[in-house]
Amino acid sequence: MILKIEEKGAAVLIEVKEERLDAHNSGELKTQMLALFEEGKNDIIVDLHDVRFVDSSGLGALVSGFKNASARNGNLKLCGLQPQVKSMFELTRLHRVFEIFPDSAEALASF
Amino acid sequence: MILKIEEKGAAVLIEVKEERLDAHNSGELKTQMLALFEEGKNDIIVDLHDVRFVDSSGLGALVSGFKNASARNGNLKLCGLQPQVKSMFELTRLHRVFEIFPDSAEALASF
Amino acid sequence: MNEKIEVDIKVPNQTRYLGLIGKIGEDIARTLKKYKGDREELAYHLNLVLTEAMANAIRHANEGDPEKEVHISITILDRILNIKVYDQGQGFDVNSLPAPNFRNLDEHGRGIYIIRTLMDRVTYQKHTHGHVLEMEKSLS
């Protein structure tokens, strides 16, 4: 799985450079986020700009990251959701859980 | 099939606005070219810029147009071939038959 | 005239084939004759229910054994879309799953809910060497 991970000052930006975030690769995203938490990096933005498809495992990985960040008094925020990906959050009511921004600049400014 | 047909002075430009030019839609391209020949328009450029896939029927339609144009002392030239489409002309040796240009401006300038 | 399409797929019991199955679902949605709804939405939904059902077969039924196989059949007949996903597992009771609690931030448990929401009819039954999840949706 291709992830671009960058320190952006107030938060760490994870860009998911994959067309699909699904049961095949979402475990890797979870592992990467856990590694950041271990380093004490608890403010994370996940940029889903390139992601065309998310399944329930992909959502689960994001929920896992969200819970871990919150438990550490940090935050996990999302940005760059394509319309059909956005619909997945609505279908599962997760749009009420995550703070969702149009792009990473706006997400970063919110920290 | 979506074709954009435009008079460009020295020639008529046909842009094929389809991903595939195949046994399903190449008959329509042939019919459109025949209609132009009937109107005395014998200099034609076919722009394949949007076409990602051509089969032997698509090639056949272009050969038909080429022969009809030549028989009327006109010419049919091609432009905008994507690399894999170009390979199809090489596989069938048709790259030696057609004049092929990078874009429609260069094709037009050659008339 | 009636549009009849049958696609039958067997792949190894591995998540790397989820994308293939999902794409085939999308390709079928984009080809359908006379579909009046939003075609790209249908493509996503087909991709999704295929992915969810196959991921369950791989992880829960076939327990990740890469030597096992997943068998999927997609049929369109009389404007009815029918999908069957065959697993080689012990089965579960699809009707006794708890309704998802949206306030509960569980990592898991959204797959069958998604399938039920997007499809008209869902059953899970015994079959030779395992079970089959069958999902149906009217396309008109």
Next chain:
Amino acid sequence: MNEKIEVDIKVPNQTRYLGLIGKIGEDIARTLKKYKGDREELAYHLNLVLTEAMANAIRHANEGDPEKEVHISITILDRILNIKVYDQGQGFDVNSLPAPNFRNLDEHGRGIYIIRTLMDRVTYQKHTHGHVLEMEKSLS
């Protein structure tokens, strides 16, 4: 471990389904494990041989009858790609086709030549209710 993929497709005898079959071929090529060659080239070639063989079945064998059906099977086993295209026609002698004359600007007659060029082995044989064109290619 061996990669075994089987995809079996039945669609109406209509050219509007050529794109679906071709895309499924591309999806398979893009999914293959450990393919060392150019994957996008293989995807185009699979799309192409499927399109050519199916177009022949539709027009020459099933004579455009939209009530007939085309049956296609794509199998990958032991790094061998095998494609079978079943028609419901009278058949023809694939070995007595004239070699294409490249100087001759024929509109037709490039389909089987393309298939032969891109695949390692091509046969055409009698089958229940018709004939089957079988093509094989080694993927290693």
